[in-house]
Amino acid sequence: MTFIKMLAAVAVGTVLATSAFAQSAKDIRGANPYIEIPNEPAPNLIVDPPLPEALAKGIFWAQYRVQNVRIVQVFGAGAVNVSPRIGHLHVTVDDLPWWWADASDNNTVDIAGLPPGEHKVKIELVDANHNVFPGQVVTLTFTVPNYDRAKVYGHGH
Numbered sequence: 001m002t003f004i005k006m007l008a009a010v011a012v013g014t015v016l017a018t019s020a021f022a023q024s025a026k027d028i029r030g031a032n033p034y035i036e037i038p039n040e041p042a043p044n045l046i047v048d049p050p051l052p053e054a055l056a057k058g059i060f061w062a063q064y065r066v067q068n069v070r071i072v073q074v075f076g077a078g079a080v081n082v083s084p085r086i087g088h089l090h091v092t093v094d095d096l097p098w099w100w101a102d103a104s105d106n107n108t109v110d111i112a113g114l115p116p117g118e119h120k121v122k123i124e125l126v127d128a129n130h131n132v133f134p135g136q137v138v139t140l141t142f143t144v145p146n147y148d149r150a151k152v153y154g155h156g157h
Ligand SMILES: [Cu+2]
Pocket: 088, 089, 090, 101, 126, 129, 130
């Protein structure tokens, strides 16, 4: 069997073993973390709109994912140039002067207890030294409808 025929046989086996539309592990999870990535493509932040059914209770749930950066609990100037690239998120609500860092990579930004009305959540993808990767800011503006706060959160809040 020639090398080319062998490659074709391997390719057919791979297609049969997965669904026609399945994406590879690398497609979904990103590059192999065990090897340095020279000239890694620019990082990218993707955030879905908040779920309307949660907004109806004053809860902001927006799923996110990142490309070409791993979200990990490692910080400081010395970590900026490691490869593969690392970083985390900064989350700001309603233009308040403070934010919090989310280095959990737990899939969804979760903010509860928002009062009815217009709100804004800004999510920034930042490097290990807290500098925003160029252009990687997603700002979501949304409306929390009127809801019964005591019923959702009880009287103690
Ligand atoms: Cu930070």
